[in-house]
Amino acid sequence: MSYDLSVYAVTPLGFDELLALVRSTAGLDVDGEPSSDADSLMVMRGARRAYCFTIDGPFEVELEDVPEEVTASVIGAKAVYQVLVEGSEETSIPHAVKFARKLAKSxxxxxxxxxxxEVWPKAKGSRVTRPREASRATELVTVNFYTETGKMPEDLPGSYIAAARKYLPEALPRRFGSYEPLQGKLERDGDQAFTDMWRSDPTHSLYLDCQYPVGFGVLSGSKENRPIGRTSLRFDGAVLSNPGWLEALRRFFVAFALESKSFFASVEVLRNYEWGTRSYKWSPGQEKETWPIDGGEWIGLVPYPQSWTWFGPDQISIVSPHLTGHREMHGDRLFHVLAEQPVDRD
Incomplete structure (x- = not known):
């Protein structure tokens, strides 16, 4: 019998720091004098120095391998520790839990x-602190995915929910609907209700009210009378300075571009916007976005550079000779990066 706790760390502790953390906890110490290259510590408790628990790690972890419950609470986990109560020492479990929480905080x-x-600390909505100013200047970041209506997945909302929950929980819809006031609530109604509403009104788009820093989203209807559907997000550009959130956006972008069967997708930064208490606001002098579609018809790539772009197999041979910057192939599709952190078109 064992009791297992996993601690996902954004800033893993060095060996000396971990050792000091154990010894600063009342009643705990390590067994012997472990070497600095050890990847396991046995922790003892009390004057009798009875076995309490074992700490293994830290071990590197990929974003894809971080559980969704943890992703909802923390941005950018890079490593994981295992805190294990081995054997039948049930009295050691509270001590292990208390230390694991202390390690998580550190x-x-x-x-x-x-x-x-259960996850500690519990998720509290957005992982990003909302600025307190009632209104402030910012840049607006737009994320757009384009899919041929005839090739659209049967459960596009389900694919969206899965990608957002795994990588970018702030993009999950708090509320959703095809008109204001938005009728659906994800927490109350569940994932299937999100898909059911999309299917029940196939000629209209589904609008999303999301968590900060994502202000707004939209999914085209499943059978809109137009050849190309669009899924879009709008968020506060101030969050791009957070490297963990930026990497999460990148993973979400690639994952949903694949799942939505997008033949084109983009991320770009628009200048001269304002952010209010809940979302962005229109303001004088704001930069306009150029659409590659008009009335659901494809009219061609925009006439200025976009920071991130995604190309389907029919476009790669056309655009590839003209691309600079970083390229990643994902099957038969190309993710093109002009700027690791999205910047404006100039």
């Missing part, structure tokens, strides 16, 4: 109880 991360599935 590593700017989160603890997952592998038995109950």
């Amino acid at each position: 590593a700017a991360g989160a603890m997952l109880d592998e038995q109950s599935g």
